[in-house]
Amino acid sequence: MSPAIEITGVTKRYGDLTALDNVGFDVAEGEMFGLIGPDGAGKSTLYRILATLTAPDSGTAAVCGLDTVKDYSRLRTMIGYMPERFSLYQDLTVSENLQFFASLFGVSIKENYDIIAPVFAQLERFPDRKAGALSGGMKQKLALSCALIHRPRILLLDEPTTGVDAVSRSEFWDMLSTLREKGITILVSTSYMDEATRCERIALIDKGKILRVNTPEGLVAGLDENLYNASAYRMFELLTRLRQLPEVDDCYTFGATLHVVGRKGFDQVAVCQKLQSEGLEDVRVYPAQGDIEDLFIKLTR
Ligand code: ADP
Numbered sequence: 001m002s003p004a005i006e007i008t009g010v011t012k013r014y015g016d017l018t019a020l021d022n023v024g025f026d027v028a029e030g031e032m033f034g035l036i037g038p039d040g041a042g043k044s045t046l047y048r049i050l051a052t053l054t055a056p057d058s059g060t061a062a063v064c065g066l067d068t069v070k071d072y073s074r075l076r077t078m079i080g081y082m083p084e085r086f087s088l089y090q091d092l093t094v095s096e097n098l099q100f101f102a103s104l105f106g107v108s109i110k111e112n113y114d115i116i117a118p119v120f121a122q123l124e125r126f127p128d129r130k131a132g133a134l135s136g137g138m139k140q141k142l143a144l145s146c147a148l149i150h151r152p153r154i155l156l157l158d159e160p161t162t163g164v165d166a167v168s169r170s171e172f173w174d175m176l177s178t179l180r181e182k183g184i185t186i187l188v189s190t191s192y193m194d195e196a197t198r199c200e201r202i203a204l205i206d207k208g209k210i211l212r213v214n215t216p217e218g219l220v221a222g223l224d225e226n227l228y229n230a231s232a233y234r235m236f237e238l239l240t241r242l243r244q245l246p247e248v249d250d251c252y253t254f255g256a257t258l259h260v261v262g263r264k265g266f267d268q269v270a271v272c273q274k275l276q277s278e279g280l281e282d283v284r285v286y287p288a289q290g291d292i293e294d295l296f297i298k299l300t301r
Contacts (some may be wrong), residue, residue: 001028003027003029004027004185005061005062006026006060007026007060008059009022009060010061012045012056012208023059027185029185030180030184030185031200031201032176032180032199033200034189035202035203037189037191037205043159044083044084045208046205047083047189049061050079050187055068078152079155080147080155080156082155082157082160084162087143087146087147088131090131091130093131094129094131102150104150112148112149118175119175120141120142120145122141123138123141123142136163136165137167137168137171137172140161140168152184154184154187155185155187157176157188157189161173173198193293194291196292201213201215201216202214202215204296204299206296211296212299216292219292220290220292223298226266227260227261228259228268228285228286229258229259229287230242230257230258230259230283230284231257232282232283233281235253245274247265248260249263250297
């Protein structure tokens, strides 16, 4: 079976800036695939290419076996694209927005209601509310309903959870799992590393380059070996001191603690005692579990 999305050697420049640099990866039919990277990594540029809104300078991208440049008009009916900024018409109501997108694709809401039902259910109570007056989480559900109403085979979601509260974010990922079970292929981007684990495979992207493609588990395998948590009463002093130690390869803030990458022979007890003897209070150093964020730091430093 050919991949649902096939990206080969895609490069895109804006003047002197290379937004995408020889990008390539495949997304399988029915897969939930994540594109993970910080702001400015090139995610939206890649989405615009896949959504047939711009062409690569070199390389090719195919969606459902159709070339995004040559076959753009056939392709547009097969993809549902939710851009990073809300695609909704703020002055139109919930039902008017949905009706507008349905009529763009020549479908009726009734015939395709089953596909949007898991997402739209919570919006049914406010059919006459203007999109601009909805909360962030509700806007996101309406935008997703509008992207789905023509029953696309592929969903392209560009940072759908940015700026949305934690509960709505979690609900949103549950809805994506439901859509995936219906057989829709999903390419979703995020700059929240914790969301990566909700995908079957992910590509890490930074400065226009794909750094790694793997399952979330495959990516973090082996990261724990020399990784430690560290904390002390005076955290900044701890960070500075740890960075000076020859047995420390790297040290960075990680949530409320520090993560320390030890070199071969790193001894957590000895390090702890040494720092205490130098006057740092309440020093703790203990093994940490590595995640995608640790890998990102490792690959981009
Ligand atoms: P992301 O979605 O990961 O934040 P983008 O694809 O939006 O990244 O941007 C990648 C890089 O390309 C950034 O440096 C951005 O400033 C630049 N860029 C994006 N769109 C344009 C454009 N239309 N003109 C010039 N530069 C752009």
